[in-house]
Amino acid sequence: MLHRALQGIRVLDLSRILAGPWCTQNLADLGAEVTKVEHPRHGDDTRGWGPPYLDAPAGTEGDPRLSGYFICCNRGKRSVAIDYGTPEGAAQVRALAREADVLVENYKVGTLGRYGLDYASLKAINPRLVYLSITGFGQDGPMADKPGYDYVFQGMGGLMSYTGQPDGAPGAGPLRTGVAVVDLSTGMYATSAVLAALYQRQSTGVGTHLDIALLDVAVAMNANQAANYLVSGQNPQRSGNAHPNCAPYEVFRCADGHLILAIGNDGQFARFCAVAGMPELAQDPRFATNSARIGHLPALRALLTERFPTRTRAAWTEAFDANGVPWGPIHTMEEVFAHPQVQHRGLMQVAEHPVMGRVPMVRNPMLAGHDGPLVPPPLLDEHNAAN
Template sequence: METTRPADTEEVTRMSPKALDGVRILDLSRILAAPFATQQLADLGADVIKIEQPGRGDDAREYGPPFLGDRADTGMAAFFLSCNRNKRSVTLDFTTARGQEIMHDLLEHCDVVVENFRPGVLDKYGLGWEGVHNRFPHVVMCSITGFGQDGPYRARPGYDGIFQAVSGMMSVSGIPDGQPGASPMKSGLSLVDLLTGLYATSAILAGLRHRDRTGEGQHLDVSLLDCGIASMSHYVENYLVSGTVPERRGNGGFGGIPSQAFTCSDDRMIFLVASSNAQFSRACGALGQPELAQDPRFDSIAARIGHRTELLEILEEIFRTKPAAHWLTELEAVDVPVGPVNDIAEALSDPHVRSRDLQMTMQHAQEGPIPGLRYPIKMSRTPVTEYTAPPLLGADQDAVLGGLLGYDAEKIAALAADGVI
């Protein structure tokens, strides 16, 4: 990728080409959403320099158990491992004058800054958008916050569960009203964090594309609340078109019917989607009830949606008569979309998942091999083939400050002695 940043003499050699070779990112982020974004960019070949608090580092290092090596003192919680591979770690106290000088030296060599401090925090140290843009106009700056850079809630703290709640995401998840245990339910995943990371990644790439055409960086204001609401997509659009607030449907979908999880005679669950007329007809045949497809209540997409409760009650009774494996075999044989409801162990042991080679191993200097999941997209010309283990705190101090910035050993030692790094 073409770049306008100053050249440096550091050479990075790799066995295979990477899509983002030549891009360098200064990563000031912590926890999940922003580190997840920078990990994706690191996977794609960007040189990501993670700036961490001296003596402590990213809070996510302590988010265990489990910990690598089953020891909390490693600073390697599995949570941290999940979103910090392929990065380099430097500890730096940028609240000090000398720390800010080092930040400026680093910015001379960087294309992107990613941060997730509350609005205004970095401005105090001359490292907010205005300060960075005035001195380094080529830099793209991505600020990931809970509520955005403006608005009445801008200064509020927040975590994933807060945004699942406030965005309305929880309101459309969970057991429907009128059934035992009915209530809104949070996704087990940190869904807003992960979705925000994906939005941020695409925005950063767009910012780099603009920078490469014009030479000018820009500020990306990424809000977890905004991304949470945007991710509700057709749920929101349905409301905007109809004015009706979507109801919770438990393990059912909001599209055609059936799109639902069903419990079988062995108490295993399967998820069936047979929303088109052709799929529904084939499914009825596989279930031994071909006449259902001709029933006027169920013979069209609109009719099935209108008689949703009646149809689901009939199907629930049918699925309860035989085990999950039987129904999976019968439905797959007639090309009806269906799958088992797996736990994580079952998902990773599935023969198709195994054939896709989603699991990989990274080599850690102290702890040996670390298991993980690879970047999920297979790229024909710029494949992601290399994975370095998430770094120990400050592991790359000498390589970055010495190799990239040209600081000599005496200067680095003095900075360390004074607690700047």
């Protein structure tokens, strides 16, 4: 198991919001000791990003609370409140950095340098330090000094240009995802970069400065859509719930709700046609191959849109399961955490906080099979030695 793989690694977390804290939570989950440095007055911005909040039991002194947003990405960390804008605070952070293996920050380029907390300054006192900077646009370039947020990069990086209903359809227009996917992907890329830098340090004996930009991640996340453009020269278009390269691969309405049909090859399509009572479609030149189906998708969609409402979701899915036709449900969060497979995998876990009591969280997917105790997110300045 990996849950103690980074035991002995000390991480100094100067990051806020989501991308940086997602990275440092991964490191904490893998066994690193993570110390989160927060502003003494308000802490990480996401402490106030609610409702909803998890409140302390009635009568608790100070009425502390944790926002759901803060809970999602700050498990397993210690919190100390330090104002690094003062000489005393900057000295405290330098003292922590001297003993750290990794430092993670997501301030605008040049901000920490004003306090002697930039990579060059800290490298001088700790050459083994892996220093990770997460910014909107990177450490250099014409936009390096500008801030940036997930939503901006979903648009700027191209994702929103092909996400949403196509022109002419109800609700047509660009659409963002329902969760901050650029921040989360940045946190995952950052985690990989930190682990690689620690591995490299074993042979070189020195740390490095990692430059991770949300714009870079947003462009890389386009994956097959970017490759499709680079190969064809054609901008991908919004296709609603349809897949740009496979068909039929989208949402259909049944008699009593929706399901996802996910046909990935011609054999699956033939099985689907048999189940649907339309075996002739698999022989129709317009639909016999995936490329043909993509080329005649409006006609195919019209036929399937008419057929799906003739049966309930349960009837369709029972037949699909019996015949190897790929499909999927569309769950609410309540249905997600009630699902037997999700429960079997232990994806909802609870940590016990000495003040807040039971804190519900989602298990890190890297730690399948680990059922050890979880360390809950900290209250602001909870681990200051003076407390």
